[in-house]
Amino acid sequence: MLAFIASAVFCFVIWLLLTFNGRMWGTDEIVAGIVMACIAGYISRKIFIKDFKLANPKRWLMILAYLPRFFYEMAKANFDVAYRVLTGRIKPGIVKIAPDLKSDLAITTLANSITLTPGTLSVDVDEEKNLYVHWINVKDEVLEKMPRDYKPICSTFPEWARRIGE
Amino acid sequence: MMWEIIYIFLGIGVAFNMLGSLGLIRFPDVYTRLHAGTKCTTFGSIFICFAIIAYGLWRWYDGEKEMISLAIHTFFAMIAILLTNPTGAHAIARAAHRSGVKPARAVVDDLEAKEGEND
Known part of the structure; x- marks a missing residue:
């Protein structure tokens, strides 16, 4: 479950960045993004996240x-x-x-x-x-x-x- | 001023991509060709990406708000190149060695010894 949420949030952030065009996102874009992020997160949850090592900010630093x-x-x-x-x-x-x-x-x-x-x-x-x-x-x-x-x-x-x- | 920076980035990128393709012709076997084909193309393409990001950010700063998307998309393309290019090189090199391609002019081959043990 946690893996699904993490990968869905990750996909959603990527979606937001890819659809950003200098103005704020419209509601339709955000709704479509949430739906897509849930589908992609469900499919990729076992591939993206095997353990939670990268959740540690020290590793990102x-x-x-x-x-x-x-x-x-x-x-x-x-x-x-x-x-x-x-x-x-x-x-x-x-x-x-x-x-x-x-x-x-x-x-x-x-x-x-x-x-x-x-x-x-x-x-x-x-x-x-x-x-x-x-x-x-x-x-x-x-x-x-x-x-x-x-x-x-x-x-x-x-x-x-x-x-x-x- | 911005144009000069963009042209310098593009020049570096194109020069290294050209060196990479020259290496593909000059080196003797698949492994050494992969050296040229991964390092130079990754580095060259990253500089071309830098040029595009610089252009996008510059137009965005000048008031064309939608040009920021050019910079963001190119940034993701750059990360994808940086991660997938060496991975593809491993796959090709490993497949080549498994199917019996010997490194040309090799002075040592530890992997050969290991595969010999397994047989």
Whole structure:
């Protein structure tokens, strides 16, 4: 029930934002929005909301604090790819990292961050939540140890993902 | 002044999208092509979105009240790009590896070893 209300309210807010055109909403728009939000909320209640982790405002603050860092890394990633496109200097490989995260939210945040940041692309995740990362420029010192050191691959992202999602 | 900002955003966006498509041609295999195809297109499209948001907010500030909807819609499109683009890349990369595409010129492949254990 709580999941239905939360997703319906979420859908309704999105509806209001999407139909806003500079003036106040008419009554017909709001009524149609409530009906649509209830239908969409009923259908999506099990997909949207598995637990209530994101109801905690601290996590939203963490996401906001994470965005500038993420954006900076993304800009760096693009110059990195640009360099590799122009010079063709690549040394690819798939490495396994064990970030030691448990929740789905944290591992999703980490995997998406890894894909959008320099030189890495997450390929697969196994049952113990180990990530398999395609790395475009493999460094030799990482290959020596078997539990790979994740610092050179994705710097401090696992810590951020832990703060957001655990 | 606003036009210059919008043109700069558009220029950055188009330049990175072009680099992404250039990467699709130049890189040797599906994984490295995905690198170009996700990072550059996400970043480039975000800048194009910024340009549209700047335009919408500017027209709204100038008194065309309905232009705010352009900015809001583009903002949602930007969030959708940011979430779905890397997710699609995972799906393609995982499917490629499962169907036996080996990374070209790879120096290491841990996933290969793991799939070998399962057989």
